[in-house]
Structures are given as structure tokens and as C-alpha cells.
Amino acid sequence: ERGTARLTARGLVRRYGGIEAVAGVDLTAPAGRVTALIGPNGAGKSTLFDCLAGTARPDAGLVLLGGRDVTRLPVHERVRLGLARTFQQIAVFPRLSVAENVRVGAEQRPGTRRHREAGAAAERTARALAVLGLDALAAEPAGEQPTGVLRLVELARALAGEPRVLLLDEPAAGLDSAQTARLVTVLRGLADTGMALLLVEHDPDLVTELADTVYAMADGRMVATGPTATVLADPRVTRAWGGAE
Ligand code: ATP
Numbered sequence: 095e096r097g098t099a100r101l102t103a104r105g106l107v108r109r110y111g112g113i114e115a116v117a118g119v120d121l122t123a124p125a126g127r128v129t130a131l132i133g134p135n136g137a138g139k140s141t142l143f144d145c146l147a148g149t150a151r152p153d154a155g156l157v158l159l160g161g162r163d164v165t166r167l168p169v170h171e172r173v174r175l176g177l178a179r180t181f182q183q184i185a186v187f188p189r190l191s192v193a194e195n196v197r198v199g200a201e202q203r204p205g206t207r208r209h210r211e212a213g214a215a216a217e218r219t220a221r222a223l224a225v226l227g228l229d230a231l232a233a234e235p236a237g238e239q240p241t242g243v244l245r246l247v248e249l250a251r252a253l254a255g256e257p258r259v260l261l262l263d264e265p266a267a268g269l270d271s272a273q274t275a276r277l278v279t280v281l282r283g284l285a286d287t288g289m290a291l292l293l294v295e296h297d298p299d300l301v302t303e304l305a306d307t308v309y310a311m312a313d314g315r316m317v318a319t320g321p322t323a324t325v326l327a328d329p330r331v332t333r334a335w336g337g338a339e
Contacts, residue, residue, distance in 0.1 A: 096126030099161070100290035101146060101177070101259045106155035108141050115141040116152070117314030123259060123292040128285050130301045130322070131294045133311035134335055139294045140182070142311070143261055146292075147179045148172045159259065173202050178257035180248045182264050182294075188237025192247055195236045196222050199251035215254075222254040225280060241268035249277075253284070260284065262293040266300055278303050298326055310334065 101123040108116040115138045123129045131139050144150035146157055148169040157165045159175050167175075178199070186195050199222070200215040223229050226246045231239065236247060245268055252260060265281070266274045281304060285291055295301050301308060301322060308325035310318040312334035318325045325331055 096124070096288060098125045099123070100125050100159070101292065102156075102158040103142070103146060104156040104158070106142065106145055106157070107153045108138075108145055108150055109153050110141075114314045116145060118155070119311070119314070119316055121292075121309055121316070123290040125258075125290050126285055126288045127306045128281060128291045128293070128304050130305035130308045131292065131311060132296070132298075132301060132308060132325075132331070132335075133317075137311040137334075138314040139311055140263070143179070143263060143294060147177065147261055170202070173255065173257075176203070176256075176258035177261070178203075178252035178255050178259070179261040180245075180252050180263060180265060182267065184241065184244045184248055184268075186236040186244055186247055186251075188235065190236055191233050192228055192236050192239065192243075193219060193223060193232040195247050196228075196250045196254050199254035203255035203257070218254045218256060222250040225253060225283075226250045227276060242270055242273045245269055246273065246277075249280075257289065259290045259292070262291065262295075264294055264296065266295070266297065274300070302326065 099122045103119055103121040106116050106119045107114060119142060133139055141150060145152045148167060156163055159172060159177055164172050197215060197219045200218040223232055226249060228246060228250055231243065266277055269277060281291060305322045308322045309316055310325050310331040317330045317334055318328040
């Protein structure tokens with residue numbers, strides 16, 4: 095079922111006062127693929143993410159999660175249906191340990207039969223820690239970890255819920271090159287398991303390494319969509335980015 099649409103936006107509109115931050119957007123994140131959303135500051139990427147995740151309500155259009163209309167569902171119900179997200183601004187519980195932070199994610203999605211089995215949350219926590227190479231830090235207070243580690247903790251927390259769709263807002267921000275390399279391997283591996291990944295990313299090199307498909311946004315609209323190399327070479331995209339990226 096690789097290629098099947100897992101998360102879809104149709105005709106999405108979100109206004110702030112007189113501004114159409116998202117001005118009629120269509121997007122699909124398929125199973126087994128990494129999809130990147132790029133565009134200059136103010137293009138509407140965060141607003142689109144908020145509409146997909148449920149933290150913003152669109153003024154028009156639809157959000158479909160696995161074919162189901164979730165446009166009016168709150169965040170936690172989308173999480174239950176298999177959506178997970180990481181944020182540009184890292185938010186961990188500083189006094190909880192790394193493992194306890196990850197466990198929060200494991201307990202947020204009790205939806206399936208497998209998830210209700212005794213010990214399942216602990217197992218999913220352990221698996222997510224291992225995938226991100228965080229075992230050695232599991233018992234350490236999260237508040238004492240550097241930014242790079244906290245990004246991985248956030249990602250582990252998202253993975254602990256075993257999502258089918260993962261939204262990532264600049265996942266490599268603050269990571270060193272070794273951590274970024276690990277992140278790329280992990281994210282590609284997740285796509286290979288059939289997960290649908292959608293990320294906002296500014297670094298074209300990282301987009302090239304990671305993404306199968308790119309959606310390029312400017313002024314609330316999609317200016318180009320298609321295979322990564324094609325979109326990154328599109329003059330409309332380089333123009334919108336102003337060569338500053
Ligand atoms: P960045 O790369 O800087 O995060 P972005 O592509 O994510 O930018 P958005 O943050 O979605 O862009 O912003 C799109 C437009 O909507 C901008 O003009 C912004 O000022 C406006 N906007 C976003 N959120 C709000 C809000 N809560 N209230 C008012 N205007 C907003």
C-alpha cells in the first residue's frame with residue numbers, strides 16, 4: 095500500500111484577519127514516502143501544518159486522514175487515528191527523564207488492540223528510545239540535555255505512539271552533522287516501514303537527501319509540486335526563495 099494517500103488536504107484555506115495564510119491548498123502525503131514542504135518565511139507552511147494537525151481550524155477545505163474526514167476533529171482525536179507531530183520549538187518536560195518524556199507519547203495513542211496489551215506502552219517507549227540511540231540517556235533528566243538530543247527525544251515521543259503519519263517541523267534544526275545523518279537514516283527507515291512523513295525543511299541539501307516529493311509554497315499557495323530534483327530546480331521555486339536558502 096506504498097503510495098496510498100494517508101494525509102490529504104483539499105482546497106484548504108486559513109485566514110488571519112485580512113491575510114490568507116493558506117489560500118486554497120491541495121496536498122497528499124502517501125504511505126511509504128517522505129514528502130517535503132518548502133517555501134520562504136511567511137509562505138504559510140506552519141499554518142498549513144496547524145490545519146493538518148488540528149491546532150488551527152481551516153476556514154474552508156478538507157483534511158483527510160487515511161481517507162477519513164478529520165477537518166473538524168481536535169488534535170487528540172487525530173493522534174488517536176495515527177497522526178503524530180514534532181514542533182519547531184522543542185517542548186519537553188524538563189524534570190521528567192528522557193524515557194518518561196518518550197513514554198508520554200506511548201500513552202497518547204491507546205487506540206488499537208495491540209496498544210492495549212499490558213506493557214505495550216513500556217515496550218513502545220523502549221523501541222522508540224532504541225531507534226533514536228537514546229538508551230544510554232533514558233534515565234537522565236530531559237532538562238539537562240542539549241538541543242540536538244531534545245530533538246531526538248521529541249521524535250522518539252512521536253514515534254512511541256506508532257503513528258501512521260508523521261509531521262515534522264524542521265527536524266534537523268540544532269542537530270550536529272552526526273545527529274543529522276542518524277536522523278536521515280531513521281526517517282528513511284520509517285518511510286520504508288510504510289509510514290507517511292511530511293516535513294517542513296529549509297535546507298535544500300537535507301530535502302534532497304530525504305524527500306521523494308516536494309511541495310513548494312509561497313504566499314499561501316503551491317507554486318510547484320513534484321519529484322524533489324525537479325521542484326528544487328524549478329525557476330518559480332528559486333525565485334520564491336530569493337536565492338537566500
Ligand atoms: P516560517 O518559515 O517563518 O515559519 P511559514 O511559511 O510557516 O513561515 P506562516 O507562519 O504559516 O508561514 O505564516 C503565513 C502568514 O500568516 C504570514 O503572513 C503570517 O504573518 C500570518 N500568520 C500566521 N499565523 C498567524 C496568527 N496566529 N495571527 C496572525 N497572522 C498569522
